[in-house]
Each structure stands twice: as C-alpha cells, then as structure tokens.
Amino acid sequence: MKLDDISAHARQHERHDAEYEARIEAHPDHVDQFRLSFPDTQMKIAIVDVSEGGLGLVSGFYLPKNLRLILHVSGIVAEKGEPDRDLAIRGIIRRCGMTDHKPTYQVGFQFAGRQGHDEQILIKYATMLRDGSAEPVPIGGAGAR
Secondary structure, rough: OOOHOOOOOOOOOOOEEEEEEEEEOHHHHHHHOOOOOOHHHHEEEEEEOOOOOOEEEOOOOOOOOOOOEEEEEOOOOOOOOOOOOEEEEEEEEEEEEEEEEEOOEEEEEEEEEOHHHHHHHHHHHHHHHHHHOOOOOOOOOOOOO
C-alpha cells in the first residue's frame, strides 16, 4: 500500500483559525509544470487555518495535488522590534476540492519542513492569537487598515 492510499480519519494537529492573505510562487522543482496565466489570480488565496503540520487555504483556482509551492504571507510580526516582512512558507498541496461554483476551492497545504523559521513564526503567531496575546492582522497585511 502506498502512503497516498492512507487517509487520516482524525486530525494530527490542532487547527487555529486564521485570516491571512497570501500569494503563491511555484517551487523551483515545479516551475516548469505550473504557471498562472493571470498574475492577479495569485492574490485570491487566503489562509483560513494554521496547524503545526500545515495550512488550510481557500483559492479561486484549482491547485493540483502534490504541487510544491512557496506561499508569501504579509504583515505578521511575532516578536516586538522584528521588522515587518513577508514570510516564505514552503510546502506541498495535499488536497484540493471545489466547495462552491464561483469557483472556490478548499486546499490542504502541508509544510515541507516544520522546522523552518518562517513556518515557526506563523505557527507561533496563530497560537498567540488564540491565546489573546497578539493583535489580528487584517487580510492584506499590516498596512491594510
């Protein structure tokens, strides 16, 4: 039995609700296999939940399973005094299903490595939000108010 044939019936990690906007870039390994015809489409990705293993995304376009991507997330500062910068989150699409005819897709994005610095900042920030020790970042980043 292949690993892809196994489906988890329970969540491996606790999910934290989120509302971040992200843009995508094809991972260098898949840059020849994935290209967006309309670059504005990249802005239609929203992060809706964060866990230690990955992200839940909502997209206006289909993202194929096993596609490697880099998500650029704006406006998150986990430590005071740290400069505002985009986080580069590397991972792989594990599922993509249509949820609405608009079209709207619900996407499962697994981190390529949980030990990455930017992944840890995003997880820490989502945990701080849940605990009430951080202010939410509006969709569009810190300057979008």
